[in-house]
Amino acid sequence: MCKPQKSGILVLEKQNLMNKTKILVTGGLGFIGSHTVVELIQSGLEPIIVDDLSNSELFILDRIEQITGSRPKFYPYDVCDSDKLKTVFSENKNIKACIHFAAKKAVGESMKIPLVYYRTNLVSLLNVLETMKEFNADCFVFSSSATVYGQPEHLPANESSPLQKATSSYGSTKQMAEDILEKVSATGSLKTLSLRYFNPVGAHQSALIGELPKGIPNNLMPFVTQTAIGIREKLTVFGNDYNTPDGTCIRDYIHVVDLAKAHVNACNYLLTHADSISYDVFNIGTGKGISVLEIVSAFEEVNKVKVPYIIGSRRDGDVESIYASCSKANQILKWEAQYTLEDMVKDAWNWEKAYRKHTK
Ligand code: WQD
Numbered sequence: 234m235c236k237p238q239k240s241g242i243l244v245l246e247k248q249n250l251m252n253k254t255k256i257l258v259t260g261g262l263g264f265i266g267s268h269t270v271v272e273l274i275q276s277g278l279e280p281i282i283v284d285d286l287s288n289s290e291l292f293i294l295d296r297i298e299q300i301t302g303s304r305p306k307f308y309p310y311d312v313c314d315s316d317k318l319k320t321v322f323s324e325n326k327n328i329k330a331c332i333h334f335a336a337k338k339a340v341g342e343s344m345k346i347p348l349v350y351y352r353t354n355l356v357s358l359l360n361v362l363e364t365m366k367e368f369n370a371d372c373f374v375f376s377s378s379a380t381v382y383g384q385p386e387h388l389p390a391n392e393s394s395p396l397q398k399a400t401s402s403y404g405s406t407k408q409m410a411e412d413i414l415e416k417v418s419a420t421g422s423l424k425t426l427s428l429r430y431f432n433p434v435g436a437h438q439s440a441l442i443g444e445l446p447k448g449i450p451n452n453l454m455p456f457v458t459q460t461a462i463g464i465r466e467k468l469t470v471f472g473n474d475y476n477t478p479d480g481t482c483i484r485d486y487i488h489v490v491d492l493a494k495a496h497v498n499a500c501n502y503l504l505t506h507a508d509s510i511s512y513d514v515f516n517i518g519t520g521k522g523i524s525v526l527e528i529v530s531a532f533e534e535v536n537k538v539k540v541p542y543i544i545g546s547r548r549d550g551d552v553e554s555i556y557a558s559c560s561k562a563n564q565i566l567k568w569e570a571q572y573t574l575e576d577m578v579k580d581a582w583n584w585e586k587a588y589r590k591h592t593k
Pocket of ligand 1: 340432451472
């Protein structure tokens, strides 16, 4: 905050900046991480980013500054490097909380290189937890996933739905991480909220940040936008013989900005309920199940662009249908998804077009 003084010189109220609550955001330049950093800044918190740029790009930091007017501290470090992590904590006294995004997250890839997934996703988690303990930071928001449910017996999936055996190495790293967090939090040294995301899609309305898949996209929405813009010749729909209304798989797609806001609410909840929380999990979705073909037709209709597709065979590891019950997050985190399917496909398309212009 700046106050004009008699001399007319603006004096920055240092104590104002100094008092902002510091939140470590690992993977903070990634798809969900960057959107969460924007929302943290805009809600008056001070994110500190650690990101090794293995699945993100440095220009996103400039874009965060462009959107918010503030440039968060950034460390180009691998969270698997405990010495580097200690440097971040020692250079930023009083980091209160951590939102941990840094992990590998492609279901299909995880089946091809499981050891890389177990090492990266578990060592990074353990490093962060051990360093937080050393520096007395005890609030932790974990990026979990609906994958932990497998194919639920009953829908919508709620947080007490039994977890089926994960169908991918990616999913089992999330199940193992949740188990580690629950056990560590039970000692009283950590307060943790695990957020089980459903399917994050879309982009910031400014079209300055969005999803940046490296190589051929694993996920549906970036494949749709890259097909629509002509980078991919056609989309392959992985199976239309499921027991669903149009035969294609059903998911709970959630706008990435809604998901980012859920992290801010989760952080604030931890910071204001430190004495009454140990470990808890929350579904973060919309509660609506949408099929692959419904995504394609909504995208074509809203954006007035064709998405050529063929029907291919089923993809290993896919569950037939999953969508969330989010009443727990609605009530406790005071969070509810606001963006519609139309917003998701429009914002995803605007980002794709803007990004291609930027890379020309
Ligand atoms: C969605 C649907 C595919 C691509 C995973 C993780 C989850 C989260 C999102 C991290 C499925 C179909 C896809 C394509 C297709 N990860 N599809 N053709 O597998 O539901 O979830 O990614 O945040 O934790 O589990 O997402 O987008 O890969 O697939 O038909 O080219 O689209 O079969 O039915 P998924 P997805």
